[in-house]
Amino acid sequence: MLYAPPRPPTFEGMTNSSHTPPVSLTHLQRLEAESIHILREVVAECERPVMLYSVGKDSAVMLHLARKAFYPSPPPFPLLHVDTTWKFKAMYDLRDRMAAESGMELLVYKNPEAEARGINPFDHGALHTDMWKTEGLKQALDLHGFDAAFGGARRDEEKSRAKERVFSFRAAHHRWDPKQQRPELWNLYNARKAKGESIRVFPISNWTELDVWQYIQLEDIPIVPLYFAAPRPTVERDGMLLMVDDDRFRLKPGEVPVERSIRFRTLGCYPLTGAVESEAASLSSVIQEMLLTTTSERQGRAIDRDAGSASMEKKKQEGYF
């Protein structure tokens, strides 16, 4: 294994003079430039964009890219959090902090019907995700009349996402038709749409999980502390380690929360998100664990297990992000 001697960091500090030798851009600089280009195209060509902010690490990177893209202006669109009321408390804390820091408007939407009916992950299973997330998102977009919504999905997350375009068009009822995607050539994006249609835009489509982590480290981007290992109260249920984040957690007979050193690879509703036992308390140890690990990222989410390998694709056709 050959290892070239590490060069000094050149991420933003480039050499001066117009007759310098060619600058070789790193993969992260190329990815960053592409994402910024996409963010700016949408702002230039759409009437009312919004950024879906889920508070996870991918959202954190996307928000950071937006701040860079429009600096010194604040990003010229609001953040939208489609809230299920069941996120980890630490997520709500970071959400409010980042909105204040970025100078962006934060819109929080909770599906009123789900709220009235008390839909929750303990009693309602798949209906919980469907009503709070899928329906909630559609309602929020319709309510504000957003014609473009940025999302932090990556193509390496899941097979059906590998084929989704950067600009993904949704018909009037938010349905996705994988056979009617527009070809995307060079870096030319066609943002034209009819009334009632909207676009989901994925600026970090080409980033992998490792790219996201490395960028967070290089750019010192704040993320939810739950990504780092710490002793937390947990119960083991259906092969998943769940964290008891507040007293709404319903313990089954015989279940007693046990303190374990855990962290999360993905974040969602706390009663649906599996933790991994870990001692990785720093960014580089988290990345190290990620590189040495043997299971893929989405495995910690109950949502993909509903209906086998085609479940994400079905959800997307119905309007899930």
Place this chain on the structure above:
Amino acid sequence: MATRTQESAYQVQDIIAEDIDAYLLQHQHKSLLRFITCGSVDDGKSTLIGRLLYDSKMIFEDQLAALESDSKKVGTQGGEIDFALLVDGLAAEREQGITIDVAYRYFSTEKRKFIVADTPGHEQYTRNMITGASTADLAVILVDARKGILTQTKRHSYLAHLIGIRHLVLAVNKMDLIGYDQATYDRIVADYAAFAESIGIAAFTPMPISGFKGDNITTSSAQTPWYDGPTLIDHLDTVTLDVSEDQAGAFRMPVQWVNRPNLDFRGFSGLVASGSIAPGDAVRVLPGGRTSTIARVVAFGGDLPRAVAGQSVTVTLADEIDCSRGDVIVAAESPPEAADQFEATIVWMADDAMLPGRPYWLKLATQTVTATVQQPKYQINVNTMERLAAKTLELNAIGVGNLSTDRPLVFEPYADNRQLGGFILVDKITNATVAAGMLHFSLRRAQNVHWQATDIGREAHASLKNQKAAVLWFTGLSGAGKSTIANRVEMKLARMNRHTFLLDGDNVRHGLNRDLGFTDADRVENIRRVGEVAKLMTDAGLIVITAFISPFRAEREMVRQMMAPGEFIEVHIDTPLAEAERRDVKGLYAKARAGKLANFTGIDSPYEAPANPEIRIDTTGMTPDEAADAIVAMLIP
């Protein structure tokens, strides 16, 4: 072979485990290469990509477990791991066994991150491959060693060359199935070299591989001692990147967005297409042509001393000059051209065929203009590279033709600069991306024909006649009553001392448009010419009345755009088809129904009724005279 791959994978694991910071530092400095793999299902393309992901450890245990069970269920490798299943995607295609799109895959080595465009394909092949190839630095052309160079090998190579891919790899795959025979390999390479030269491919890199067994993928194969070239990964790790070559060019940055947080700051944001820039450099803003110098290269976290091709930046200029989205900031001493007529290669990507003369949106870099494409000079048969005569371009057809735009475009030939030479066409009604194109050069006549400024302007012509120029554009089915009502309108206007001219569909087809028939393409050209004539007449101050079926919304919209705002008055003579057919004044419906008249509007050719005409006349409830009165009252209140 297999053990050696595993060894290197284990070594990486050790380094990650022992010194994560050293590993991360090195991986921060990886570069990015995008490539495309071309080949049919049987050439082992998916297997090769699956192998690359597997060997670079991009497959996790749960995915591997799923892969093993899928391999037993639906695999084609007799129970062994079927790598092809890894890169299979959507449920619909899995069921039908076809791939309907371009998929992107990611893997990396110690030196580079790779983005692979996987474009399998069948009928949609041209469209998908052109899409996937448009961002690629390199193409891997896969050949089945048992079959040699096939028609589709040639097609893939031609398309890769057409889209300007600078590096081609000829991967002679399935070497294991021919016993790693050097003579067969040499013959395939020689065959390909002859073909490549014939279509202008200057160089390519051949290699004998087996995606299934892993030969010459990450490590040199012991089975091919006669081959001393690089492995596929070695080659991918070291080939020159387009983005590095682009840096050597002159500076060009299409302006995406003007950044104006307050009155003290005006920045211009964009992706640098070529060259590099530093504060103090002299620049020119095209198409305006004003010059200035770069004041700052602004970035979050501190200004940059320099920016290069491939970076998204924001610059400020030393002078307050006009600059907005669509403009291009370029090196002052070597500006590109601006023109409005071009020769271009066009790849048609929509189910509806191209309509010569129809206006489409054209997007090139950050410029969006209206463009019309002329009838192609020729179409290219992608299997034989022959040039064929063509009147239009159908889905997946590639042709060369001229196009003109309503405003000058700042451009460079595609061969010199992909970003200032590549464009898409967008249908104005459906908003679909219907074509991709590559500009060759501007046409001389665009450079030499200038507008002649005249002293007596259009307002002067109209005011001499004591009127406002206008176009009363009648549209409706054949037999709806257009000519009858138009004639009465003209008589009434004449009695009011208005200067008018009636352009009638049938009459124009006897002269100006004698060469046109009734296909969709000819109908579009018919309306374009009538629009131009009507425009000249409004310049002369006349009230123009036209009576044409003009069935397509897009062309009526095109004529509206030619006229001054408010000058175009769309009059829909709204007669139901059954009523028009009952009247059948000219006996045409009877002929069309009998199959003696093709492309007849309402019968076998569509009529797109106006959504919001200025005037709608319901002829079932009005006499022609009442209709004419209503129209005149609208024009002259």
